[in-house]
Structures are given as structure tokens and as C-alpha cells.
Amino acid sequence: MAQFSGNIGISTGQTDKYSLLLDVSEKSYSIENNTSTVEWWVGIRSNTAYHNHYGLAETYTVVINGSTVHSAVHKPTVGNGQTVWVASGTATVGHNADGSKTVAVSASFNNADRGTYLPTTGSCSGELKLTTIPRATVPSIDKPSLDCGSVIKFTGTSASSNFSHKLYSSWNGEEKLIATLDKGSTAVSYSYTIPTSWESDMPNTTSAIATFILETLNGNTVIGRKSINATVKVRSGVLPTIGNPTIEDTNSISKAMGLYVQSQSCIKFTIPTSGNQGSTITSVSTKFNGQTYSGSTFTTQAIQNSGTLSYTITVTDSRGRTATKSGSINVVAYNSPSLTNVSAKRANSGYAVDESSGTYALLHFKVGFTSLSNKNVTSFYIQYRASGATSWTKIDSWANNYTLNQDYKAGNLLTSTTTTYEIAFGVKDKFMSDYSWQIVTVTPTYTLINFGKDGKSLTFFGQDGNNANRLTVNGDLAINSVKENTSSTKILVNGGNTVMYRDWDKLINSIKSAMYPVGSVYITYNNVNPGTFLGGTWERFGQGRTLVGEGTGNDGSTSMSFTTAGDTGGKYKSTHYHVTSFGWDMNSFYAGKPDGAKNGDYNRTSVMPNGYIVNANSSATSQSRLNWTDDRTISNVQPYIVVFFWRRTA
Numbered sequence: 001m002a003q004f005s006g007n008i009g010i011s012t013g014q015t016d017k018y019s020l021l022l023d024v025s026e027k028s029y030s031i032e033n034n035t036s037t038v039e040w041w042v043g044i045r046s047n048t049a050y051h052n053h054y055g056l057a058e059t060y061t062v063v064i065n066g067s068t069v070h071s072a073v074h075k076p077t078v079g080n081g082q083t084v085w086v087a088s089g090t091a092t093v094g095h096n097a098d099g100s101k102t103v104a105v106s107a108s109f110n111n112a113d114r115g116t117y118l119p120t121t122g123s124c125s126g127e128l129k130l131t132t133i134p135r136a137t138v139p140s141i142d143k144p145s146l147d148c149g150s151v152i153k154f155t156g157t158s159a160s161s162n163f164s165h166k167l168y169s170s171w172n173g174e175e176k177l178i179a180t181l182d183k184g185s186t187a188v189s190y191s192y193t194i195p196t197s198w199e200s201d202m203p204n205t206t207s208a209i210a211t212f213i214l215e216t217l218n219g220n221t222v223i224g225r226k227s228i229n230a231t232v233k234v235r236s237g238v239l240p241t242i243g244n245p246t247i248e249d250t251n252s253i254s255k256a257m258g259l260y261v262q263s264q265s266c267i268k269f270t271i272p273t274s275g276n277q278g279s280t281i282t283s284v285s286t287k288f289n290g291q292t293y294s295g296s297t298f299t300t301q302a303i304q305n306s307g308t309l310s311y312t313i314t315v316t317d318s319r320g321r322t323a324t325k326s327g328s329i330n331v332v333a334y335n336s337p338s339l340t341n342v343s344a345k346r347a348n349s350g351y352a353v354d355e356s357s358g359t360y361a362l363l364h365f366k367v368g369f370t371s372l373s374n375k376n377v378t379s380f381y382i383q384y385r386a387s388g389a390t391s392w393t394k395i396d397s398w399a400n401n402y403t404l405n406q407d408y409k410a411g412n413l414l415t416s417t418t419t420t421y422e423i424a425f426g427v428k429d430k431f432m433s434d435y436s437w438q439i440v441t442v443t444p445t446y447t448l449i450n451f452g453k454d455g456k457s458l459t460f461f462g463q464d465g466n467n468a469n470r471l472t473v474n475g476d477l478a479i480n481s482v483k484e485n486t487s488s489t490k491i492l493v494n495g496g497n498t499v500m501y502r503d504w505d506k507l508i509n510s511i512k513s514a515m516y517p518v519g520s521v522y523i524t525y526n527n528v529n530p531g532t533f534l535g536g537t538w539e540r541f542g543q544g545r546t547l548v549g550e551g552t553g554n555d556g557s558t559s560m561s562f563t564t565a566g567d568t569g570g571k572y573k574s575t576h577y578h579v580t581s582f583g584w585d586m587n588s589f590y591a592g593k594p595d596g597a598k599n600g601d602y603n604r605t606s607v608m609p610n611g612y613i614v615n616a617n618s619s620a621t622s623q624s625r626l627n628w629t630d631d632r633t634i635s636n637v638q639p640y641i642v643v644f645f646w647r648r649t650a
Contacts, residue, residue: 001025006124008044008109010117019045020122021083022062022107027090029131031160032218034095036130038064042107043085044119046078056118059110064091065103097224099133134159136216136224137188139167145207145231149196152230156188156214163216163223167192170211170227172201188214199234200278204318207233240281240317242325243272250299253430257375262306262334264431268299271313279317286313306333337378337427337436338368341405344423344440351409357417361410361442363395365425369402378429380404384413387420387441395423418444521547522646530646541647546640571636 001023008018021043029036042060055075062070074086095101106125111118137156146152154167167179167190179190194210202208210232216223248268254261269288273281273296284296288311289303303309310328342365346358353362361384369378379399383392395410414421421442426435515534516522521541522530531538545568552561 002105002126002128004105004107004124004126005045006107006109006122008119008122011120012117017047017117018078018119018122019047020107020109020124021045021085022105022124022126024064024103024105024126024128026128026130029095029133031133032221032223034097034099034133034135034223036093036095036101036103036133038091038093038103038105038128038130039088040064040069040091040105041085041088042070043083043087044076044078044109045083046080048080056111058086058119059112060086061108061110062087062089063104063106065093065105067091093130095130095133097135099135101130101132103128103130136226137163137165137214138226139188139212139214139228141212141228141230143230145233146194147233147235148194148199149235151191151193152212153191154189154212154214154228156226158186158188158216159223160218161186163218165217166215168213168215170213171198171232175213194232196235196277198232199238202232202234202319203275203278203280205234206319206321207231234277234319238276238279239321239323240276240279240315241274242313242315242323243274245272245313245325245327246270247329251302257372257430259372259375260303260329260331261372261431262331263302263304263336264334265331266300266302267329269293269297269311271296271315273315275317279319279321281315282318283316284313286311288312303331306331332372334370334372335368337429337432339365339425339427339436339438340368341366342425342438342440344410344421344442346414346417346442349412359412359414359417361413361421361423363408363410363423365404365406365408367401367404367427369427369429371402372430374400376402376430378402379427379435381426381428381435382408382410382423383426384410384421384423386416387422392424414442420444516648518648518650520648522648524644524646527644530648534648536648537650538646538648540645542645547645573636 002025004022004024006020007016008020009015010017021041023041025039027037027039040062042062044058054077057073057075059073060070061068069091070087070089072087076084076086078084093101093103104125104127106123108121108123109119110121137158139154139156142153142155143150156165158165162183164183165181165188166177167181169176169178169192178192181188181190198210208231210230211227212230213225213227215225246269248270249255249260250266250268251261251264254265259265260267267288269286271284271286273284275281281296284294286293286298288300289305289309291300293300308328308330310326313325314322315324316322343363345353345362345364346355347360347362348354348358349360351360351362363382365382367380370376377400379397380401381397382395384395385392395413396408398404410423423440423442424437425440426437428435516530516536518536522534522538524530529538530536548562550562550565552559552563554560
């Protein structure tokens with residue numbers, strides 16, 4: 001209870017002769033209605049014994065929580081020092097949503113009959129704090145963030161055991177009742193499994209906010225609702241899916257073989273993909289054989305590698321999550337048909353090479369095919385014609401023979417020794433629409449230069465006999481105008497290879513004579529007469545001397561001529577003298593050593609024994625000279641190394 005009072009004055013100006021009284025108290029409250037019943041009393045008190053009034057018409061007004069609950073005229077009789085309560089009543093006050101409430105109260109007094117010493121006007125006011133009424137239960141959760149499919153637990157404390165509750169979820173714009181909790185306990189608890197279906201509502205993100213609402217009821221009356229948020233996440237294992245790719249060879253030939261074939265197969269990938277729990281696929285990429293391809297369907301270029309080739313597929317969905325799938329395919333090694341070491345020679349009936357008159361054909365070839373587990377269909381074909389003819393004649397053919405390396409006796413085909421023939425060798429396998437040809441020309445029996453089939457022999461003036469590592473000259477060979485006929489005499493050289501010359505020594509000597517004619521100078525480090533290996537007569541030459549070229553030379557300041565071969569000159573050593581000082585005395589000029597002379601002065605006594613004297617009054621005088629250590633001997637030989645010089649004389 002709270003009592004409030006205010007002064008009431010009288011007409012003479014005395015303000016405290018009476019008091020207006022207001023008593024207010026909370027009588028009861030309703031949890032269900034969230035209201036309180038407030039009781040009030042209003043009255044008047046005479047503060048002095050001699051102030052009293054009888055039956056005056058006085059207006060009393062009471063305001064509770066902004067509402068006038070009473071306003072009426074009363075005619076109390078108030079004795080000296082007496083308190084009279086003129087009215088009372090109750091008022092219902094609603095509380096705030098949280099159950100709290102502080103109510104404002106006031107009262108006022110007004111007397112129309114304002115005689116001397118009678119009360120006139122007055123007021124009083126104040127606040128009354130009411131009981132906080134328990135309201136809606138506030139929920140809490142054990143996991144503020146959790147995956148779909150996980151359990152979240154809700155707890156709370158109810159204001160009354162008579163309260164029941166309902167739990168709702170607010171998700172994706174829809175509020176849904178998920179649980180009803182009966183009354184009977186103040187402890188509120190419920191566990192709820194987040195539906196995995198919610199993941200479908202998050203197609204472009206991995207998490208979202210879910211709101212849960214706990215509604216408190218008293219019977220059928222809703223007391224209040226309290227909400228709480230939780231972060232709901234898409235499970236980490238919810239990824240885009242990749243099915244088994246369809247891998248197809250677009251080359252019908254290798255496809256029919258059931259093989260992926262190097263340089264032939266083009267691989268088409270078709271990759272089934274899908275999102276998961278509402279997501280969509282945003283990108284598909286495949287890394288294969290060093291290349292990266294985009295899209296769920298693509299076709300490679302012809303595969304240039306062989307062996308086990310791996311691929312990795314990467315799929316990204318609208319959530320930004322990725323999934324990968326790896327595999328491999330086996331590509332069989334393949335080379336296009338090869339045709340090497342091809343040649344065609346004239347031969348005699350015994351198939352010995354006869355380039356001059358042979359009419360039989362001796363062929364050579366090496367053929368290679370890739371068998372592809374014997375699934376490759378191959379063909380090798382040989383035909384010929386006279387050069388310029390419009391049609392070919394078959395010689396022979398082979399099918400599915402994957403390796404051929406042989407000399408082949410083709411028969412008496414080259415019947416004209418003056419006709420050029422063309423021999424065509426063709427290879428073809430399953431991947432080729434036509435033969436690949438290599439044509440060898442067999443010329444008439446005379447050929448200026450002929451290279452051997454193996455590239456290691458060379459023949460002049462005729463057909464090559466395929467003699468490896470041999471130079472053959474079918475005719476005369478002239479070197480430096482020395483003519484040698486390649487006839488019957490065989491000289492064995494180089495471990496068994498033979499070169500045919502009539503006089504090998506004469507040829508060699510002719511070459512040596514051409515290289516070192518009479519008069520040649522030969523320089524060697526060893527003291528061996530070159531006549532022992534070059535032939536001819538040789539003598540030691542220029543011993544102890546350097547060689548100077550014939551003619552006139554110039555060292556930059558002086559010219560000197562050397563005009564006759566065999567002329568000699570120069571010295572190994574020479575002696576000369578140094579004049580170290582000069583002096584003048586009367587009529588004589590002195591030259592000699594200055595024995596301690598200073599400032600241009602010369603000691604005549606010292607000079608005379610060691611130098612020369614010339615008298616000015618005579619053109620010639622007797623001169624005396626003593627040998628002294630200022631004489632110098634100089635070597636004229638430059639730094640050298642010794643070798644042997646030889647000159648051919650015959």
C-alpha cells in the first residue's frame with residue numbers, strides 16, 4: 001500500500017490547513033490475464049483543531065493508470081484534527097508484455113464554496129510498482145549451429161505448471177508446429193532432429209538461419225511467444241555426384257578392334273552428374289592426358305601417347321562444393337607402317353649384282369607394321385613399270401605379315417639395259433585408305449655417280465654394288481695429272497678392304513712428290529731424315545739459324561732487304577760501351593766517369609785515366625783509353641725452341 005497526500009489551502013492564503021489523502025494498494029493479480037486489481041481510498045484531513053467544516057459540497061477525483069476511476073461531489077463533516085475517507089474502489093490494470101508494471105495514480109480536490117477558513121483546492125500523485133506477473137517461457141538451445149540430421153535440444157523454465165507449450169519451427173518462410181508440451185511441470189524440454197530435407201531449401205549456400213518459437217498457453221489462452229535462432233548447415237558429405245563416365249572411341253576402325261590406339265583414337269567422354277539435396281551443377285572439368293576439358297561431354301583429339309592414361313573429373317555445384325572421380329584407359333602403342341632400306345639393283349641370272357648388263361631385279365626392303373594384337377589388317381605390295389608407262393605390273397604382295405626384311409629375287413624384269421625402270425613398294429594397314437608408295441628408279445647400266453642403298457658406299461661411272469664402306473671408280477683416276485689405271489693389281493689395306501690400282505707405290509710417290517718437290521723445307525721435332533718416309537734426298541738445313549722470308553721487310557722505322565736465298569747474317573752477341581759523363585776544362589773536352597762529382601763539376605784527375613781527351617786547338621790528339629767495367633756484351637738471340645730443318649735436294 002502506498003499513501004499520497006497533498007496540501008489544501010484556505011481562502012486566507014494558508015496552504016497547509018487541510019490535506020488531500022490518497023491510499024492505493026495492489027489487491028490481487030491474474031497470471032492468466034496479465035492484470036492486477038488495484039484498491040484506492042480518497043479522503044481529507046483537518047490539520048488544526050480549530051479548522052473544521054460541515055457538509056460542504058466538495059468534488060473528489062481519482063485517476064488510476066491514466067483512467068479516471070472516480071469523480072464525485074461529497075459533503076463530509078470534518079472535525080478539528082479529523083480524517084475522513086469519502087470514497088473508495090478498485091481498478092483493473094494491465095501489465096506489460098513481460099509482466100512488469102508501475103502504475104501512476106493521482107487525486108484532486110475542488111471546493112466551490114470557498115468561505116473564510118474553508119478548504120479550496122489541492123492535489124496529490126505518485127507511482128505504485130505492481131507485482132511482476134510471470135509470462136511466456138524463454139527457450140534455450142544446446143547447439144547454436146548444427147548440421148541437418150542432427151538433434152537440437154530445447155529447454156526452458158515455465159512460470160506455472162499450469163502452462164502448456166507449443167514448439168514451432170520457422171523455416172523457408174513457413175511456420176510449422178513440431179511439438180506440443182502438456183502442462184504439469186515448470187521444466188520445459190524437447191529434442192528435435194533437424195530434417196535433412198531442409199538441405200534442399202539451401203541450394204546455393206551451405207548454411208541458413210532457422211527460427212524456433214516456444215508458445216506458452218494457459219488453457220487455450222496464449223500467454224506469449226518467445227523465439228530463438230540456430231544456424232542450420234548442409235552436411236559436409238552432401239556433395240555433387242559423378243556417375244560412371246561413358247568413354248567411347250570415335251574412330252570406327254579402332255573401336256571395331258576393341259582398342260584405344262595411339263595417334264588414331266579420339267576419345268569421347270560423356271559424364272553423368274547431378275546436384276545433391278537441391279543443388280545444381282555449375283561446372284564440370286576433366287584433366288586427361290595433359291589437357292583440361294570443360295563440360296559433361298567432350299571429344300579429344302587423336303591421342304598421341306600410349307600406355308595407361310589417367311583422367312580426373314571435377315564437378316562443382318551451386319553451393320561451391322566439389323567432387324572428383326578418377327579413372328584410366330589403356331592406349332595401345334601404334335606406329336604408321338614403315339618402309340626402309342629400299343633398293344633395286346640389276347643382277348645376272350644368279351642374282352649377283354650386275355649393273356652393267358644385268359636384266360634380273362634384286363630388291364631389298366624392310367617393312368614394319370604394328371600388329372595391334374594381330375587385329376591390324378596389313379598389306380605390302382611391289383609393282384614395276386618402264387618409266388613413262390601408264391600401267392603397273394604386280395611383282396608380289398604380302399598380307400598380315402608384320403615384319404619383312406629381306407633381299408627379294410624379282411626375276412627377269414629389267415630386260416632393256418637402256419631403259420629406266422620404276423619399282424614401287426607400297427604399304428597399307430587398317431587405318432589407311434590407300435597404299436603409301438616409295439618408288440626406286442633403276443637407271444640404264446651407266447651411271448655417273450651412284451650412292452649405295454645403305455648410304456655407306458659410292459660408285460663413279462656405274463651402278464653401285466652395295467659394297468658398304470667402299471669407294472668404287474669404274475674408270476681412270478687422275479691425281480695431279482698423274483694417271484693411274486684401276487686395273488687388276490689388288491693392294492690390301494684397312495683390314496681387308498681392297499682398292500684396285502696397277503701401281504700403288506707409284507701413286508703414293510707421285511702424291512708425295514707433288515706435296516714436297518725438290519727444294520722443299522720440312523720441319524720436324526724428331527731427328528729423322530724425311531727421306532725415309534717421303535722419299536727423295538734430304539739434308540740438314542739452317543742449323544743454328546732462324547728462317548727469314550725473301551724480300552724487303554720494314555720494322556716500322558727501318559727497311560731491310562733479303563734478296564738471295566741462302567744468304568746469312570746477324571750476330572749472336574755484340575760489345576759496346578757507355579759514356580757516362582762529360583766535362584769542359586779550358587781548351588779541352590773530357591769524357592769519363594764522374595767520381596763523386598756534384599753540381600756539374602768534374603774531377604779531372606778522375607776523368608783522365610778512364611776516358612778520352614780532345615784538345616780544342618787541334619783536330620786530333622793522342623787519345624788514351626783504359627778498359628773499365630762499363631763495357632757491355634749483349635745477346636741478340638730471341639727466346640727460342642729447337643727443331644730440325646730439312647731441305648730436299650733430289
